Amino acid sequence: MGAATTAEAFDAKQRKQATKDLNDPSSIGLPVRRDCVPGLRRETMFIAYPSTTGRSVRMSSAPDERPRTVTSTVIASTLSTEYIHEEVTDTDRKNPYPPADQSIVCLDRRVFNAIKSSVAESEKLPDGTKRQFELLAAYKFSSRICVLTDLLYERFWTPEDAPVETIDFWCEAFDVENSKAGWFELMELAISPIESRAGYLKKFYQDRLKAEAYLLGSAWFRSNVGCYRQLNFLGGLDNVLTHLDPILRERSVLTGATTRIEAAPDQQSFIVDGPLKTKVDRSLLIVADENMGPKMNRAKVREIWLDADRKSRLRLDDEIVQKVISTPAMRRDQIGGYAVEAPVFIGKASATRWARPGNIKNSDGEPVSKISRKVPIHIELAAAIDR
Numbered sequence: 001m002g003a004a005t006t007a008e009a010f011d012a013k014q015r016k017q018a019t020k021d022l023n024d025p026s027s028i029g030l031p032v033r034r035d036c037v038p039g040l041r042r043e044t045m046f047i048a049y050p051s052t053t054g055r056s057v058r059m060s061s062a063p064d065e066r067p068r069t070v071t072s073t074v075i076a077s078t079l080s081t082e083y084i085h086e087e088v089t090d091t092d093r094k095n096p097y098p099p100a101d102q103s104i105v106c107l108d109r110r111v112f113n114a115i116k117s118s119v120a121e122s123e124k125l126p127d128g129t130k131r132q133f134e135l136l137a138a139y140k141f142s143s144r145i146c147v148l149t150d151l152l153y154e155r156f157w158t159p160e161d162a163p164v165e166t167i168d169f170w171c172e173a174f175d176v177e178n179s180k181a182g183w184f185e186l187m188e189l190a191i192s193p194i195e196s197r198a199g200y201l202k203k204f205y206q207d208r209l210k211a212e213a214y215l216l217g218s219a220w221f222r223s224n225v226g227c228y229r230q231l232n233f234l235g236g237l238d239n240v241l242t243h244l245d246p247i248l249r250e251r252s253v254l255t256g257a258t259t260r261i262e263a264a265p266d267q268q269s270f271i272v273d274g275p276l277k278t279k280v281d282r283s284l285l286i287v288a289d290e291n292m293g294p295k296m297n298r299a300k301v302r303e304i305w306l307d308a309d310r311k312s313r314l315r316l317d318d319e320i321v322q323k324v325i326s327t328p329a330m331r332r333d334q335i336g337g338y339a340v341e342a343p344v345f346i347g348k349a350s351a352t353r354w355a356r357p358g359n360i361k362n363s364d365g366e367p368v369s370k371i372s373r374k375v376p377i378h379i380e381l382a383a384a385i386d387r
Helices: 003-023 072-079 109-121 127-137 148-155 167-173 180-190 199-220 224-244 249-255 318-325 377-386
Strands: 044-050 057-060 102-106 145-147 258-263 270-273 283-288 297-306 312-316 337-341
Touching: 003 249, 044 109, 044 180, 057 109, 072 102, 072 109, 072 127, 072 145, 102 109, 102 148, 109 127, 109 145, 127 145, 127 199, 145 148, 148 167, 148 180, 167 180, 199 224, 224 249, 224 337, 249 258, 249 337
Parallel strands: 044 102, 102 145
Antiparallel strands: 044 057, 258 270, 258 337, 270 312, 283 297, 283 337, 297 312
């Protein structure tokens, strides 16, 4: 049975369980698909929903809170960050909206599209804010503006033909009222706190928030290279998070996207349990189960072979191997660890020059709006002679 067929069988089994639970009146809820869904790591979270007249979008941070209208100023402050609010000499490029430590969770795609239309048609919002929103609109795991039904779909297994795009389906599945109180209950189900998760998961989520702020900064200052770089970083990081998720990791092991490993008796290599999808000179990110804490290691594959028992073996960089094998979680009497191919930039979130304008300074330590290079005098003279 191939990896794709194995994954399909796994998905079919989980979806069958989801259907069974829905048809069982004594059962409430759906099977959990993944433990940690990226996004929503802000201090204050608002749920956005249509007004009673349907002419505007309202939002509340608690079921009993008086609703307020989602205005262009609210959107702008939600997208603004400390990285693009620093003092710079070029006042025309300064974001006029102070940053707000909040997230807006749209009830469904209809609400999100209504906000998207209002942003595009607004004459008050600067072009920088509109560019920021366009980028986040294409990124489903944003920590600032997202859709509740999408988050629930990522978090739980559902029947194949379920109307997952409607909030009515989710309220019925979890037996909650289709009201503000019920919506907040669903939002709590969609969010899984990371405080109790493995240390490496915490670090990845922190890197996501940082990269998202850099992405917004790059969008504000029209840095296409910066936007491309941060989107690549976020996509690669979310891919790794999916493969290492404590629950979804089981599926990734079946497909070979994640490799289960344990220290070999020679204490110089790893025994691979299950499919192996990597090559020599590829970069691997190695983590152990949750008891490993914040430790994680990156290494290049030096050698792959089959041992006498017909099991795949990996040999990695010597220094990294010794470091990993020395951790208690990687010893043979422990659970073992997992390896996943990771882009080289994972764990190295950094800003492009326009993502943090306050860091661009001249020789006197003063912030500047442009970067200029001093050309050596002999180069200038050579250029003048050529002309």
